[in-house]
Amino acid sequence: MKNIVRILLTILLLVTMGGAFVFAAELDEEPIIERAKILEVEEVEEGYKEEVDFFDSTIVKLEILSGDYKGQEFEILHSLSGNLAYDIDVSPGDRVLITIEELDGEVAVYISEYARDTYIYIVLAIFVVLLLLLGGFKGLKTIITLILTIGLIMKVLLPGLLAGYSPILLSIGISIVVTIFTILVVGGNNKKSYAAIIGVLGGVFVAGLIAYFVGTKVRLTGLSSQEAMMLMYIPQGIEFDYSGLLFAGIIMGALGAVMDVGMTIASSMEEIRLANPNMTTQKLIVAGMNVGKDVMGTMANTLILAYTGSMIPLLLLFTAYEDPFTRIINLDLIATEVIRALAGSIGLILCIPLTALVAGLLREKFGDDKVKEEAK
Structure with missing residues (x-):
């Protein structure tokens, strides 16, 4: 109970601090x-x-x-x-x-x-009920971490961007906070969680580096969408770093999938260790990698399909007008989405060996946990 109180107080403090800073100018009259x-x-x-x-x-x-x-x-x-x-x-x-x-x-x-919001709230209620019914106490923890994530985005990230702060630094900072908080709350304070945190942050960091390096080389503008171009005319008159916004979006977009993979690998290795305490560290790492190979294919497809699904109308246009592939792949909009999907997938793939290796090394260095976490 004390842990839950601390969690709630932390969320309240972070959200309140984020809301205390007035970053954006308000319009004189609201409709x-x-x-x-x-x-x-x-x-x-x-x-x-x-x-x-x-x-x-x-x-x-x-x-x-x-x-x-x-x-x-x-x-x-x-x-x-x-x-x-x-x-x-x-x-x-x-x-x-x-x-x-x-x-x-x-x-x-x-x-x-x-x-439309009535039906949105109904679907949200179904989501929360299913989390609590199937996840129990861990489902409640998941809801708490979601509240924190949404609070950081709404009260820190967006106001910070409107204030002109670096989108890349903001997204990195929020990614670190969300990753550490989510995994520690859901997975507990143990070596499994530490391995997942290191693997996830390493994978997201690599995804961000690849996106930044390649995006700079191919001169991605960050203005490939109508929404990005509309930011040039907002009443606050802020000069955004549009390429920075693009890379920040890639980091935040990759975080969810990479966190899923990192926690899956770390949890699987923990269950294998509990089922066979005498397994050597090398075999445990190999087992984690085998699990990762199965996860790799489906999760990489998840990212690719997610980005492709949002572009179906645009792809239909290219197909209908029979544009040559060379022209399509070099368009700013298409190149942006391809790099977004590939950078996230590479970060996801690298998260697997990193998490497995760290989990094995932590066990080798510190031994097995003497006190097992109670089932929550």
């Missing part, structure tokens, strides 16, 4: 965002369509469900441009987010987005 329910949708009359040319418009009646205008009903003109990426096509019964503008006593209401 009023409220929830609403669509009651009726009617076509615009023919005589009125001339005023809304080039748009498919409807008269939408909605009821506001939150805020100062809760319970009030409004009829608004809602226009569609014909672009599925931006249009919000509504039907009676839909839940939406609306933007309310108050100007000179007049109230203007606009539909700004579908309300």
Whole structure:
């Protein structure tokens, strides 16, 4: 119980410290965002369509469900441009987010987005329940580490980047804190956890070095996505290190998979040692490597497929227009994703022998743990 209290206090301290620094300037006025329910949708009359040319418009009646205008009903003109990426096509019964503008006593209401968060929270609740049911006390520890990770990203990483701090240094620091905290909380304070920490940090460090060296040589700009280019126009007027943001993203993206592999190898070797205490250190390292070889193929595929899956529409475009492979592979966007996937996979692969070797050397140097950790 004392350990859990310490963990919670640590999380609270870190998140509070991160939130105490005001890195980003606030906008003078924030829009009023409220929830609403669509009651009726009617076509615009023919005589009125001339005023809304080039748009498919409807008269939408909605009821506001939150805020100062809760319970009030409004009829608004809602226009569609014909672009599925931006249009919000509504039907009676839909839940939406609306933007309310108050100007000179007049109230203007606009539909700004579908309300999707309810189902997101439902899926999140299922995730938490499954963690607790199947993982028990370790599931609770996992939730605590997730809270810390999210807190560090939201309260330290993002505000720090907006303040102009080095994205690479920030991501390295957060990766170290997340790795050490997560593995020690989940795995306990023992040699197994120490081996996993060293293996994970070594693998992520190598992934970052490869990404930085190769990315510099091939002149990756970090501006291959629309979101990155939009950062040039944010109201804070910050001059970002876009290539640094790219490498920071590669480090953070590789961390999860590499941490998974490192903990898997260290835990497997610990279970093998407990099942056969008389096994020599050399055989234990070989056993860890054998486990790693099985994990290697699937986890490398995981990274490659994860990055490929996010690029399916773009790959379809290249295929449809039959662009030559030489042109495709040299595009900034494609080269960025290829290096991201390969650097992460190399870090993952190197994590296996590093974790196995460190676990074996720790056993050789300090012997087996005399007091076994209680099953949590």
